[in-house]
Amino acid sequence: MSQVKIEVNPQILKWVYQLSLNTDLDEKNKEKLDDWINNKSNPTISQLRRISKKLKFPFGYFFLSEVPKENLELLNFRTVNNYEISNPSRDLIDVINHIESKQVWLSETRRNQGFERNIFNGGFIKNGSKKNFQQVAEDILKMLDLEIGWNIATTKDRFNLLKSRLENVGVTVMYSSYVINNTRRKLNVDEFRAFAIADEYAPFIFINANDSLNAKFFSLVHEMVHIWYGTSELYNDDFKSPSLEVTEQDINHVVECLLFPEKLVKEVWTSIGKDYDVLDKVDMFANDFGVSMFSAAIALKNKDFITQNEVNEIRDNSNVTGKEDKKNSSGGPNYYTVKVAHLSKDFISEVKRSADSGEITYSEAFELTDVKNQKAYDNLLKKLKGNSI
Template identity: 35%
Template sequence: MAAVYIDISPAILDWLIKKNDLIGNETVYNVLMKWKKGDKKPTFNQIEQISKKMQIPLGYFFLENPPVEDCSFTEFRTVNSQGENEEPSANLVDTIDMMLNIQDWMRDYIKDMGQDKKAYVASCSENMPASSLAEKIRHDLNLSEDWMIAQKTAQDSFKFLRHRCQNMGILIMMNGIVGNNTHRPLDVKEFRAFTLVDDYVPLIFINAKDSVNGRLFSLLHEIVHIWIGINSIYNKVENNEENRVSPIEITCNAVAGELLVPHRLFISKWRKNQEPVLKKVSTLSKVFTCSQVVIARKALDTQYIQEDMYHKIVALAVDFYKNSQEKHAGGDYYKTMVSRLDPQFIFAIAASAQAGRTSYSDVYRLTNTNRTTFKQIYQKMLSGEGGVNS
């Protein structure tokens, strides 16, 4: 009996090739490219095999156009947060999809372990005063008001805060590319971070392409979203006008600012410092391990500087960032991989695999690793080694 060949629409083939970029399967890529070029036509059995390898529903291969990705959980905004909807990039969609898969797996695992819901998730209202919200978050995370003073740099503060969140069961993931694909960088102009609120496994993803100061403020901003129980895509840039940002984002920024630069401490240190304004802002940014824009915002809100000085500081900070944007390439490969993943997730999925409850193919798929890489990451985490900017 002659084989029956099937036509797959060009739009579906293009979509499948983009999806395979995330997986990085060279064999699948070669097959898809042959189908796209018309060198070969697939049989039903061949389509079924590719469907299993890519973990994409078989029915999708027979559609005329790709399925619409479900990103309805949050509002997507332009880089200037102007309230205008735009189509999210494939890189953002695929990253969210990966994090949702990790969250789904972790939720099932935690429920199987008999763990309860996280009481702090959605425990606050976005209508609470920023000071009250900040105090509740500090209490739940066991943070002193001056927790940042003991840190030497913004990177130290980020690492300290990340560990506190992980101790509370919040997954903190970070990457500057889609999965492990260096050809698909994440654009900080599109988003700086996002939050997937969940009663069992709240998850924060940080765009590693952002500056160290940016990552720290984004983490604080997303923490607030968990406490008020609202998902977010955070993409506010330093020169935004507040009247072009949604009320919830304004609230989260205010609370993040209070957590990083507490009002009482700020006033005390500002009054004691007798340096000229620009120098004073620079000095206090080092004291509080944050960007000069955060300090300038505090100074504006407390009426220690005028708006023209605030905008001057913002403009200088933006120019500095553009001229000295950090490079994230290079470095130790395994340390970078460790920095991307949350130890809670790695230890959980390793234990599940060792118990025979999760296949190792699923382990490698969810972590974007292979046998060797996963083993190295696991060992480094066991030994307490951190990653780059972890």
């Protein structure tokens, strides 16, 4: 018996086809979509189910009267370059959903385990909101057992140092270059660089790993300040919290206090000397502080060391969005070593504890740690045991 074929709104099919372009959907199914769009044939229910499963969107979307706009809370908070995300990519939607599912699980687990509310999330309120930006920055550093100028003194691996300190106070930091494990779905830094999910028990930060090392470090500091204020955000430039009178400008002032202490800025800038042009001086200054040239230029302009025209020149002549860090040609770390770093040691440890105690099944543990089977899960735990990242 032949299966019943149905008509689907061509606009929905075109939207689905666009989703498929950056995925591993096979050419045969893409050809079918093309045929349906051009009225060469109509799909069956089972064909639509297979495609919705492969592209990871709700099956019911095929039967909508217009192209869906998925309402994720983080998408209300805007992204880079001062424009709203009216049509976020499937990659962005999927990575938000993926990370939020981990965050929700960890938050519920910590509540059930009787954890106290997180001391870092919303620390701005807990430590008294009647403070200037410098005092706010000092409160954050004290909580993390760091001192003013820490990013200059620590030149080797600022990102992992800060990641470790944040996880010591219960803030989970994850990062990746792709959607889950799909290397064909590379995350776009022009769409987003990072996001933060504030939560009383399990605050999360996710970093787009396709940025440069200095840009990832800056994003981590930026999102950390959002968690301190207790506000979620998708990396943006003018977010205003609905519950606090805190603007993105306030966040940026605190970030500047954390990364560019006025006394050290003057000392470093003066020590470079006058034998270099402005671009070279800013480049050396940025390397000393562990940030991009553009971030350094803004800080220097705010402290009257360079002009706005010089900032504009640096913006126009530098790669503001950053590029993925170059890999060592001799090979990188073991796959599972990298996976432990990307997922967070503390998160994996909590998944292991929950699985071993019977609170969740091992299938659920595989899903939470993004592995397919017991062998891969065991390999991940072996790396976790002695991991030094």
